[in-house]
Amino acid sequence: MKELIFFDPFFKEVLWGGHKMRDFYGYLIPGDDTGEAWVISANPHGQSLVRSGSFKGQSLGQLWDEHRELFGGMAGKEFPLLVKVIDADDHLSIQVHPDDDYAFRHEQGSQGKTECWYILDCDQGADIIIGHHAQTREELRKMIDEGKWDDLLRRFPIHKGDFFYIPSGTVHAIRKGTLLLEVQQNSDTTYRLYDYGRLQNGRPRELHLRQSMDVITCPHKDENTIKPAEDHGSCETCTLVEGTYFTVSRWNVKGTFSTEQPYPFMLIDVTAGKGAIDQTPVKAGDHLLVPSGYGTLKIEGETELIVTHTS
């Protein structure tokens, strides 16, 4: 089918949210504490809706259930991926996600969660937490028990355009002043390890220390997943990760670039600039699905795209 499917996001207001999505993309956010936009989501907790065209007003979940041909007849009860934009105006809790096997056994058959982050913008001096310094599980438990969070957690400065791959089992946290794009398995299973001792409505949020200890990879394993950029003349492409669940690339288009869509589906997040795909205008903040059998895509303009397909 030769039709691009654009989505309107589902927004979530949270204590740590802000209003950068309105400032940057003109989104009609519900309030000044909007932390998450589920921009390509078939998750029952917040679906994105088709913005225009033949399927206008339908949810991605509905397309998955009723029009599996758009996804090349791909198998599976649920659409496999979830894409979010996250605006952190405060620190998020330190957390970890289980893998498929653990989630299946302990979370009523749910999926695990592997995710990745592309930094869209950040404040000067902003940082992020990925992994920990404990060498053994005993050391990990001791440092958690003693609350030695500064010694335990690995903190890195971040810059616009940085990319982080976060396989299940990796301790991680988004920190204050970060706007990012998240591509993840379609799952909600999160174990909270530490919440900076904060209170919500007068009480601390629930922690999941036992489950966290079960699933944290120890010692932490570091993996550089980013491949060298490839020059295609009017487009520079860079594979950010070729993982078990998704392959994510960055395309920087300058001029006219034509390419094929050979996958069951392809997701495109427009992260900067503007242009057109097969004559349909696109701009930063647009998120779309290119269905199965679409054929050749002609992209024009000066724009940065994050392109995802299942591996």
Ligand code: ZN
């Ligand atoms: Zn996470």
